Amino acid sequence: MKSLTEHLFEIKSLTNPFVIDGQIFITVSQADSENNSYRHDLARVIDNQLETVVTDITDVQVTNEHIFYLKANQIYQYFEHSEDKQLTRQSEIITQILPLPDDEHILYVAQITASQPGLNVDQKRPQIHQVSQLTYKADGKGFIFSQPQFELRSVDVTSNDRLLKQFEQEIQIADARSEQKILLMLVDYDKDGLGQKKQLVDFDYRTDLTRIISDKTMVMVDEAIYNPEGSAILFTAKDAAFPNRRVSQLFLYQMLDHETFLQFSAEELSETPLSDTVFKAQNRYVQWLDNTTYAFETGYHGHNRLYLADISGARELVRDEAEALYDFKFLDDFALAVRSTSMHPSQLINLTSGKVILDPNQRYEEHQKYVFRSKNGDIVDGWFLPNQQHKKAPVIVYVHGGPHSAYGEAFFWEFQMLSRAGYNLVYVNPHGSTTYGQSFIESVIGHYGEQDFEDILTGLDVAIAQHSDLIDEQAQYIIGGSYGGFMTGWAITHTNRFKAAIAQRSVMDWQSLVGTSDIGYYYVASEMDAAPYTARGRKVLAEKSPITYAEQVVTPLLLMHGEYDMRTPIEQSEAFFAAVKLTTSTDVVMARLPQAWHDVSRHGLPSLRLDRMDLIVEWLTRYGTLRV
Template identity: 45%
Template sequence: MATALGNIRGIARPTIVGQALYATESVADEIGNRYQTNLVVVNETDTTTLVNDATDLQGTTQAIFYQHDGQIYRRTSDGETLQLTHQSDHITSFAPTPDGAGVVFAVQVETQASFNAVSERPTVRYYTKRHYKDDGVGFIDEQRRFEIYQATASGVTRLLGTFSLPVKVADATDTQALVIVQTNDEDAHEYRSELRTIDFEAQTQVIVPTNLAQVYEATIAPDATQILILGNDDQYPNRRAVSLHYYDGHQTRLVFDDEELLAEPNSDVIVQGQGRHVRWLDSEMYIFETGYHGHTRLYHGTVAGEITRLLDEPQLLTDFAITDRRLVIAQQDTSHPSRLITVDLDTYAQTVRYDANPTLSFTAADKFTFASEDGSNVDGWFLPAHSEEPAPVVLYVHGGPHGAYGEAFFWEFQRFAEAGYNVVFTNPHGSTTYGQAFINAVVNHYGEQDYRDVLAGLDRAIERYADKIDATRQIIIGGSYGGFMTTWAIGHTDRFQAAVSQRPVTEWLHLTGASDIGYNFVFDEMGATPYTEPGRAELIKRSPITYAGSVKTPLLMMHGEYDLRTPIAQTEMYFTAVKTLTDTPVEMVRFPQSWHGVSRNGLPNLRDARLTVMFEWLATITKVSG
């Protein structure tokens, strides 16, 4: 029986205040056709909802803080709740002060209506910059500004600073805010950012000397002087691995870059975004998380420079909290959508504290490795079909290309298995969690070793799981970069019985000017632009549409109509090319009100419709009833 999206709950943002464990719990509301995230207290076997539609949960030793109905609230351990903000503008980030007396928050002030707003008398939009749109957001208001405020429980709200470019509140002491400020013009080739402190009383700003091109996250030690920073330098635009840095109040030094930070395997479970990837235990010790070979690791560090690995399990850690020599980790793996795990920091013993989906049962994926053409090992996973007979196999290619599959839960893959399809997913060269050299291997070489990797992984799976796979029925599916790889593959081989391309890149020249990131992404990844004759020749050679006349594989193409990352014209052009040049069956399905991330966070009814469309279309070719 198919597992409905609305039956899967995601637990996240574990936060401990006193003896109480709080979290956010998310679910797809299929009736309201939206996602709902609630603030809950975690009991022994279940949760109690405290506030509906509450997000961005954070805590101090005295209280928890969260957003609800566009405002920030504080709730103490005795249940006393206070609204701290009364903003008409959108609050984009905040951090509580350690004393629990207030928060520092950022707002975005806009003068124009949103992308899909309908008006009886709409006004025109003016743009002067290349970066004039963002997928998932819409068109950028060039007159927008960003403001930082301090709000206290006594009812005082003070403006601390105004910025013309995006700013994020990273952390706060009782006297200063720590903020990440985008420093370059939005029209620049690459974004850059820096770390600054803002004094509450003097309202003066001081730049923290990080020597980093980009800062993503920062957290202050309890002594209010030391800072741990996640960031990177300006090597390898668009693909530089993030490392951990330490600031002692005077200068910054590199702490850890052996593995990638802010890199983790993909999942399609709806959970609140991670609060922090590094947390202080005290002013001498801290815990941080890395991505490693398709799963996440946890490390213990000291300001003296000692690094000790704590956890190295086949799982995805989606957040963690620290208290009294124990960790509470929000976790998932290929067969468990979302759980809270308790880890004793003295014995490292792990205990399941709470399972958000105790009545649901899923099949675990089996990990395997295979050799790439350069002799290096590549990871793959196999999820078996719910079938007693050999079943078709789906080769699913991830997006990015600098992303990763791995030891994480994928509802979509489980639905394919329930429908009678084996699923093979791999991390070809270019994927994250394997280090900088592995990431770089695909750059300027799309459709080469990466293409041969995914086919080699499929071949290895067919050999290894021969009793489960019907090798005469092979299917390739992918989205974004995976859509590129799908359309590239069927232009270069006819081994597949069917193909499903989702939000693909099929024509690099168009993408350069039409995508919200195209003008820098294409040059960084392909080493060419369409504005020179040699560049045009190279991009044409690397575009799947160039080989559309060779396509013999029946093809289903799916795309969101709001997509600004790979605009829907990428599908329209390829669909038209295959229709014009061949008699190969090809069908296009369009998803209204859908951005690039329709498969992960799109409207619940359309996420379900995606799978129905694929299963019904595949059934006509593979004869699997689903």
């Protein structure tokens, strides 16, 4: 299996392309085998090849003339023909940098953090921690027994470092034109149990005035950007009426009149198909071209679209391909974009000419999209990835997490490895998935395991019928993670069609998730339309929990769970493991992944990702005819 999994270290993921002095630069990210981590380098593109100029960076930001980057928790200025200059000597954690258009000043955020207890770490004199609010832990971070403070600071190219303002809550810099025009996103964890909120404000350092841009109807601002003259702001936000499951919409705020206008809501903003090789997040989904026109990206039916528009509301669809876009940049004479397809992990393309500028990875197997009609009459998208031997072989139906996320026209390393191991893959976007609009998302609320479950089985049946020459219908498997893990548990407690199943970081008991998950106190009520504090709520949650039906499991089951997971804590798998063991004679195994958070399959330690793939193939092999 090592010959398969080692492909992970060969994949180069591209983000944040930009041009300085006629030269194209880009961030290159990849898994690092030696350090068992992920490395991000700044590189120059020369003759369709990469030339690394700075290694091991955390972030890079540019103005029209200069490049600044964050490395080893310090800010540097890049010089092509001389040594780069270190601008900060910061002992606190720098979470973000943003240079101002004057080419002289760089804003940054420093997190003043009180020490927090580590996970599974013995201390000589441990302290007792008292909790008085619901938000006291966060997946990927750990326990939060004391709230950190944040500083908004400014450093110039002569290393003059100044504190602009200290905040008692988390802040993120959305954009800035000067120290008098700074767009901040203020993050608040509602103490009443309504989850995370993110408010957009316009901050003036000189006067210490803050103007609220987003109103009370908006619960979460995703991004915001000034036009060049600072007279208008484009921002994306979610409606407060649907805090957990609302599509992001595009808004325009006019600074002179202090008025907000809805610009676009027909498709979803800030939404890209799932991939497990995007090692660094996309910078922006919206970009001003001048003071009145702009470009923006949407998620649509499992792929991304690109629009040009102006503040009057006129717009034009300029790109609509079977691809996922992970960054774009419009320049004076041409435009750049980073894209992914099922065959290509990451490519830099010229949007103007349509040509590929850089493709640093090998080509992989191409999947095939198909559509089918669900039992309620809706059209649902599915994809089929054939085994790379192109012979009759078993089929895996793989269920995504969320459920408010989407598969689509993006590269998936895990799928390609399973294809190389000899398996056909089927994956669909059932009801509840994103990129299909608000009503499609809303359709599963209070109805998990109903239409969504039917979509998955129907999509699998259609793929088997269409590819009977490649699919052995006597060898069907189901795998899923998070919501997909719930659906795997639901499937094997409601059908016996699968030869084996693998449920990862699953939800098996909705009632216990309420009090144990870092988001359970609001997520369960929002998604299940029920809470465990009434007789009706307990009945609903029990009926929708796979653990209620554990005695019906006859499908061999591998449970995989990260021991650090705070989103769907490992007790979910522990309880289901015990339930199946105690009530059946079915083969069930639990694999505990050490030092692994919820997102282990996409951003976990590379060594664990490889070991995890080994376990998956070993389990499938144990209950199949293939020998790898």
